[in-house]
Amino acid sequence: xxxxxxxxxxxxxxxxxxxxxxxxxxxxxxxxxxxxxxxxxxxxxxxxxxxxxxxxxxxxxxxxxxxxxxxxxxxxxxxxxxxxxxxxxxxxxxxxxxxxxxxxxxxxxxxxxxxxxxxxxxxxxxxxxxxxxxxxxxxxxxxxxxxxxxxxxxxxxxxx
Amino acid sequence: xxxxxxxxxxxxxxxxxxxxxxxxxxxxxxxxxxxxxxxxxxxxxxxxxxxxxxxxxxxxxxxxxxxxxxxxxxxxxxxxxxxxxxxxxxxxxxxxxxxxxxxxxxxxxxxxxxxxxxxxxxxxxxxxxxxxxxxxxxxxxxxxxxxxxxxxxxxxxxxxxxxxxxxxxxxxxxxxxxxxxxxxxxxxxxxxxxxxxxxxxxxxxxxxxxxxxxxxxxxxxxxxxxxxxxxxxxxxxxxxxxxxxxxxxxxxxxxxxxxxxxxxxxxxxxxxxxxxxxxxxxxxxxxxxxxxxxxxxxxxxxxxxxxxxxxxxxxxxxxxxxxxxxxxxxxxxxxxxxxxxxxxxxxxxxxxxxxxxxxxxxxxxxxxxxxxxxxxxxxxxxxxxxxxxxxxxxxxxxxxxxxxxxxxxxxxxxxxxxxxxxxxxxxxxxxxxxxxxxxxxxxxxxxxxxxxxxxxxxxxxxxxxxxxxxxxx
Numbered sequence: 157x158x159x160x161x162x163x164x165x166x167x168x169x170x171x172x173x174x175x176x177x178x179x180x181x182x183x184x185x186x187x188x189x190x191x192x193x194x195x196x197x198x199x200x201x202x203x204x205x206x207x208x209x210x211x212x213x214x215x216x217x218x219x220x221x222x223x224x225x226x227x228x229x230x231x232x233x234x235x236x237x238x239x240x241x242x243x244x245x246x247x248x249x250x251x252x253x254x255x256x257x258x259x260x261x262x263x264x265x266x267x268x269x270x271x272x273x274x275x276x277x278x279x280x281x282x283x284x285x286x287x288x289x290x291x292x293x294x295x296x297x298x299x300x301x302x303x304x305x306x307x308x309x310x311x312x313x314x315x316x
Numbered sequence: 317x318x319x320x321x322x323x324x325x326x327x328x329x330x331x332x333x334x335x336x337x338x339x340x341x342x343x344x345x346x347x348x349x350x351x352x353x354x355x356x357x358x359x360x361x362x363x364x365x366x367x368x369x370x371x372x373x374x375x376x377x378x379x380x381x382x383x384x385x386x387x388x389x390x391x392x393x394x395x396x397x398x399x400x401x402x403x404x405x406x407x408x409x410x411x412x413x414x415x416x417x418x419x420x421x422x423x424x425x426x427x428x429x430x431x432x433x434x435x436x437x438x439x440x441x442x443x444x445x446x447x448x449x450x451x452x453x454x455x456x457x458x459x460x461x462x463x464x465x466x467x468x469x470x471x472x473x474x475x476x477x478x479x480x481x482x483x484x485x486x487x488x489x490x491x492x493x494x495x496x497x498x499x500x501x502x503x504x505x506x507x508x509x510x511x512x513x514x515x516x517x518x519x520x521x522x523x524x525x526x527x528x529x530x531x532x533x534x535x536x537x538x539x540x541x542x543x544x545x546x547x548x549x550x551x552x553x554x555x556x557x558x559x560x561x562x563x564x565x566x567x568x569x570x571x572x573x574x575x576x577x578x579x580x581x582x583x584x585x586x587x588x589x590x591x592x593x594x595x596x597x598x599x600x601x602x603x604x605x606x607x608x609x610x611x612x613x614x615x616x617x618x619x620x621x622x623x624x625x626x627x628x629x630x631x632x633x634x635x636x637x638x639x640x641x642x643x644x645x646x647x648x649x650x651x652x653x654x655x656x657x658x659x660x661x662x663x664x665x666x667x668x669x670x671x672x673x674x675x676x677x678x679x680x681x682x683x684x685x686x687x688x689x690x691x692x693x694x695x696x697x698x699x700x701x702x703x704x705x706x707x708x709x710x711x712x713x714x715x716x717x718x719x720x721x722x723x724x725x726x727x728x729x730x731x732x733x734x735x736x737x738x739x740x741x742x743x744x745x746x747x748x749x750x751x752x753x754x755x756x757x758x759x760x761x762x763x764x765x766x767x768x769x770x771x772x773x774x775x776x777x778x779x780x781x782x783x784x785x786x787x788x789x
Binding site: 295297308310311 | 748
């Protein structure tokens, strides 16, 4: 089986590469894919579905031309694709309306405002990855060093 | 699938087919039948798949059961049922007894344990007990460590070692940060939890799956009751705990003078929680007093299953989170043992190796050391699954073992040994979890782990000797 996938979306090239740089430690165990638009991400997801790939996490900007991050995420939700994947919205200039939308329609699991602190982002990503990996039914043991231990304890202590 | 896994799977299957299609005469086992040859092929496949793990270990069990149904059952594929010579063919096995391994009493005993553990976790009985039990140990770090170990061991007698470790590490890791970063004692604390969980599993028949596998072979005249197991399991566990505690403090001395652990919460008092407390206590009491009421431990295990289902304490959603994979892993082991016994392969195999030339002491030593070595690198349950059928046949056919306790002694010895491997992160899931905390390196585990393995084995021999002296065997 190929590596589980983390997908990052941002229309600004520099922001995207900064994000990819911050996520460098994950590339040994996960495939980190970068997309500059929702359209590109959707095409990428087609391929992933064809190859039976396992998307664990979306890290998504909101304000993008053509399709916003929330629109993209809510589309995935409506089509029930990648249901066990976790969604992080990473955005700067979101209005109050956008934020409400993100929670109600985008079904996001975490909201991080730009500019982000790397420590904080990594912690959130580890937590969300832990949930997603266990929910997707994959064996977590090979990925243990990339997961958030506290979250893992919480989940595993309930698995008698 | 990764390339390396594919290659391993390919080799395992190749070995399976090679054994399957060898001419019968070329197999160096006396008077081997065609059915025995098939079981041998399945056994070889099981060994390779459980050692290399190209597929999840529970799926190997499912594969074993399916192959048995297909190739050696009375309702298998017709090609596997036709034969010209009944003598060299052997006796087909009733398909019901192969399928029945999924619901063997042993499996239901474990299910009862799951229901107890799950309800205790759901209604915070575990957290609250931990809070109350830890209090008397004060705030001297050394005593706190022993307190944590005792609680871990007690819980892992009824919960899975993995869940216990997860729960206790969740309690431990926040306070660990309070210890000085240079304090070696941090390592001692992080190792104490998985080691105590591994050792604690030995306390009851449901403490860890290898015990359950062993129980399968302890039937009839040599049956061991729940309480009977605890009578020797718990004292062994206590001695090991004290030893591990001393050892860890010796290797990684704690410098800090104070450590406070606060566990929040209070005992729930609504009727569902009370039902959990009462049922839990009642089940354990019934398990310990089998002789008084006549119900064996398997029947008693259905009590928590029934009470918690009827009262809605365990819901449909809870039911779906049960570790069915562990139950299936054990079923596969039972099915493998069943096939080896019913076809006569295990006895035939044992008789083809001149074991009687060896001293019985050498046989006990090699069996137990082999168990520890295998369990170091692979699943403890898979180790027991593979070794127990052979040990059962060995114990019965080897008369020189009889004065030492015979098959009962050998089975219990190997069961205990299967849980003594803890020197690597891969040895047990609790070890892996402790390693993932980042507080210890692999090598920090090796030294204490190896000493515990060695001393643990010695204590097993001592235990077997005492059990023989008190005529338990």
